[in-house]
Amino acid sequence: MSRILQKLMAMYEAMRKHFGHRAWWPSQDGADTPEGKLEICLGAILTQNTSWRNVEAALDNLRAAGRLSLTDIDAMPPEQLAELIRPAGYFNVKARRLKDFAAAVRAAAGDDVAGFLDRPAETLREELLAIRGVGLETADSMILYAAGKPSFVVDAYTFRILVRHGLIGFDDDYASVKALFESSLPDDVALWNDFHAQLVETGKRFCKKRRPQCDGCPLEPFEHDPEAGMEYL
Numbered sequence: 001m002s003r004i005l006q007k008l009m010a011m012y013e014a015m016r017k018h019f020g021h022r023a024w025w026p027s028q029d030g031a032d033t034p035e036g037k038l039e040i041c042l043g044a045i046l047t048q049n050t051s052w053r054n055v056e057a058a059l060d061n062l063r064a065a066g067r068l069s070l071t072d073i074d075a076m077p078p079e080q081l082a083e084l085i086r087p088a089g090y091f092n093v094k095a096r097r098l099k100d101f102a103a104a105v106r107a108a109a110g111d112d113v114a115g116f117l118d119r120p121a122e123t124l125r126e127e128l129l130a131i132r133g134v135g136l137e138t139a140d141s142m143i144l145y146a147a148g149k150p151s152f153v154v155d156a157y158t159f160r161i162l163v164r165h166g167l168i169g170f171d172d173d174y175a176s177v178k179a180l181f182e183s184s185l186p187d188d189v190a191l192w193n194d195f196h197a198q199l200v201e202t203g204k205r206f207c208k209k210r211r212p213q214c215d216g217c218p219l220e221p222f223e224h225d226p227e228a229g230m231e232y233l
């Protein structure tokens with residue numbers, strides 16, 4: 001086992017011991033159903049720059065209005081969709097993004113979101129990144145959590161924790177951090193799924209941007225510098 005794999009797995013085990021299995025991605029219908037897959041994809045777009053609680057409120061509005069479907073989102077006037085997803089913030093921009101996503105999926109696979117997702121991860125990633133408003137983290141979240149295919153998700157928490165633990169430098173970018181995980185970890189979707197979820201929880205609860213709380217953090221036993229990257233991260 002390589003040194004980096006040993007370290008990553010030890011960090012993962014420490015987080016998992018502390019938080020338990022995270023069972024991500026949160027979706028009411030479950031990632032095995034078409035409804036759950038759609039919910040995860042829409043949630044991945046809605047979660048940009050807001051908390052998950054706000055995303056749930058927006059999804060609940062869509063569900064209560066009977067409009068939680070690709071057809072409805074594609075057909076709905078943008079102002080009406082924006083009103084329904086208002087709790088998620090940036091609702092006019094996000095309404096356009098949801099509509100772009102729904103239109104792209106329908107053009108490729110009709111209303112069959114599960115069919116759209118059922119293709120090799122690299123092909124799916126290219127198609128998702130071609131949709132306006134779908135960035136790297138959003139695309140990888142859809143591939144890993146909705147499609148159940150291997151594509152490690154990197155976010156701001158991942159950067160912050162890895163920089164503070166000396167595993168990456170400030171000049172590393174999304175692609176290099178993703179490659180570090182994917183080339184080091186075993187090819188195991190369930191592990192990648194929970195690893196990202198554990199990093200998010202550690203980042204949210206302990207590794208805060210300005211005031212990291214190392215005391216009690218599951219990663220405290222590992223060599224770290226909580227001051228690292230204060231001015232960048």
Ligand code: SF4
Binds near residue numbers: 161165202206212214
């Ligand atoms: S809070 Fe401290 S121990 Fe925890 S991940 Fe951040 S730097 Fe590491």
